[in-house]
Amino acid sequence: xxxxxxxxxxxxxxxxxxxxxxxxxxxxxxxxxxxGLGAALAKLSHNPILNVIASFYVWLIRSTPLLIQLFLIYxxxxxxxxxxxxxxxxxxxxxxxxxxxxxxxIRAGIQSVNFGQTEAALSIxxxxxxxxxxxxxxxxxxxxxxxxxxxxxxxxxxxxLVSTITLVELTMKTQQLVGTTYKPFELxxxxxxxxxxxxxxxxxxxRLVEKRLHLKTSRR
Numbered sequence: 155x156x157x158x159x160x161x162x163x164x165x166x167x168x169x170x171x172x173x174x175x176x177x178x179x180x181x182x183x184x185x186x187x188x189x190g191l192g193a194a195l196a197k198l199s200h201n202p203i204l205n206v207i208a209s210f211y212v213w214l215i216r217s218t219p220l221l222i223q224l225f226l227i228y229x230x231x232x233x234x235x236x237x238x239x240x241x242x243x244x245x246x247x248x249x250x251x252x253x254x255x256x257x258x259x260i261r262a263g264i265q266s267v268n269f270g271q272t273e274a275a276l277s278i279x280x281x282x283x284x285x286x287x288x289x290x291x292x293x294x295x296x297x298x299x300x301x302x303x304x305x306x307x308x309x310x311x312x313x314x315l316v317s318t319i320t321l322v323e324l325t326m327k328t329q330q331l332v333g334t335t336y337k338p339f340e341l342x343x344x345x346x347x348x349x350x351x352x353x354x355x356x357x358x359x360x361r362l363v364e365k366r367l368h369l370k371t372s373r374r
Contacts, residue, residue, distance in 0.1 A: 160340040164331055168341075171327035172348045178244060178323060179310045185249035186309070187302075190256025195286070197261055208257065215254035221315050223247050228319040244316035244323075252309045256302060263298035264290055296367050303360035307353050314349075324348060 196208035215223065228243035238246065267290050280288070317326035328345040332338045 157337065157340055160335065160337045161344045164335075164341060165344060167331065168324065168327060168344050168348055171322065171324040172352065175310070175313050175323040176352060178241070178248070178313050178316070178321075179306070182245050182248035182252060182313075183306050183309060185245065186252035186256055186305075189249060189253025190260050193253065193257035194260035194264065197257065198264060212254045212257050215251055216258075220247065220251045220312055221318065223251060224315060224319050240316070240319050240321035243319055244313070244321045248309060248312060248316070251312070252305055255305050259298050259301045259305065260294070263294035266297050267293045299360065299364055299367065303356070303363075306360075307356055310353055310356065311349065 193208040193211055196204040197212070199205060224243065224247040227247045228238065228240065231238060231243075264286075313323055314325040316323060317329065320326070322330070324345055328341050332341050335341065
């Protein structure tokens, strides 16, 4: 029999684990944006070495499962002398993964800005780096916010995979509670609702950001 009291009883415990999931997602997102921006700029640069390295990184990550990447970091790196904690391994794996997808999103956003603006910036004495920072990136941000937001939502859901490397986030905590209560339907339903609440809140927040950016653009 389905028992609603199980969800009510363990919701505080699941909510605490959900906060760790959200924290893990935010830290991974920040690092993923750094990795993505670096890889995007490297792919757009005229330096062939940087271009090859960035292209290889994006290709490798996008061509392999996130689960294998997490296993390689958590279980494989200790063999090379790098013994990382479950949290550090989870953040690194998620950040590298979302960073590769962010790289393609950012690169496409930069390329969507009219190249004539770069030429105009260079013609008045700006360096390429300064033109990118002051002219191109601010315009590209408006185009890349929606796909980056989608990447973030996917990232939140992908955090469930770090349960396989012993990190006690929402999925792992749910599995532990199922093992002691033998109430899988109620507890997995509770976890499902918490994931849905987190991703919906993020989607609504991103929608507000998009509207604000469009308002600022329309006023100019």
